[in-house]
Amino acid sequence: EIVLTQSPGTLSLSPGERATLSCRASQSVDNNNLAWLQQKPGQAPRLLIHGASSRATGIPDRFSGSGSGTDFTFTISRLEPEDFAVYYCHQYGRSPRTFGQGTKVETK
């Protein structure tokens, strides 16, 4: 199975700052079939990015994704108060589909 390793585990930032999250895969992710999800406490995850770099419907353009193969990056250009949450990467190119362990973006 493809193991996804996210870094850092926790990111402490202030509103208005830039957040950069990493997701590294143990094998190449087929067709860049990688997504980024946001989860707030007590809520279900929400899809932000699919296909490594395409924003999902209704997602603001401060969220972006890039990368290919085994190295992927997720960026929030300017953190809004509602962006403090846990972010997961997810590969759906090969079975079993797998998720990273998550990066928590917390208020500094």
Added chain:
Amino acid sequence: EVHLVESGGGLVQPGGSLRLSCAASGFTFSAYSINWVRQAPGKGLEWVSYISSNGDTKHYADSVKGRFTISRDNAQNSLYLQMNSLRAEDTAVYYCVRGSCGDCWAIDYWGQGTLVTVSS
């Protein structure tokens, strides 16, 4: 608006069975694949099972293979997960998650989840 509502969770003893349901609305249910994804308390996400739009193709995680069965009723806009021989490690919130097309492995919309607790 896409809406997925899970039900059927609860407390069950180890070795017991439970059937989860997911009621869908706001889209043409029969045109989309659906998944179950779970999250143990305080932990990350784990994909559990997948079913294609017409129900012909089913996939399972190794951790549940032979114990869980996914099915759907397109006439009733409903998805099911029959869980047998439950173990403590199956304790989790179970989410119903829509695929982005009929045979897609990509996912988009999530339900709010239903909690399954396996304990004596």
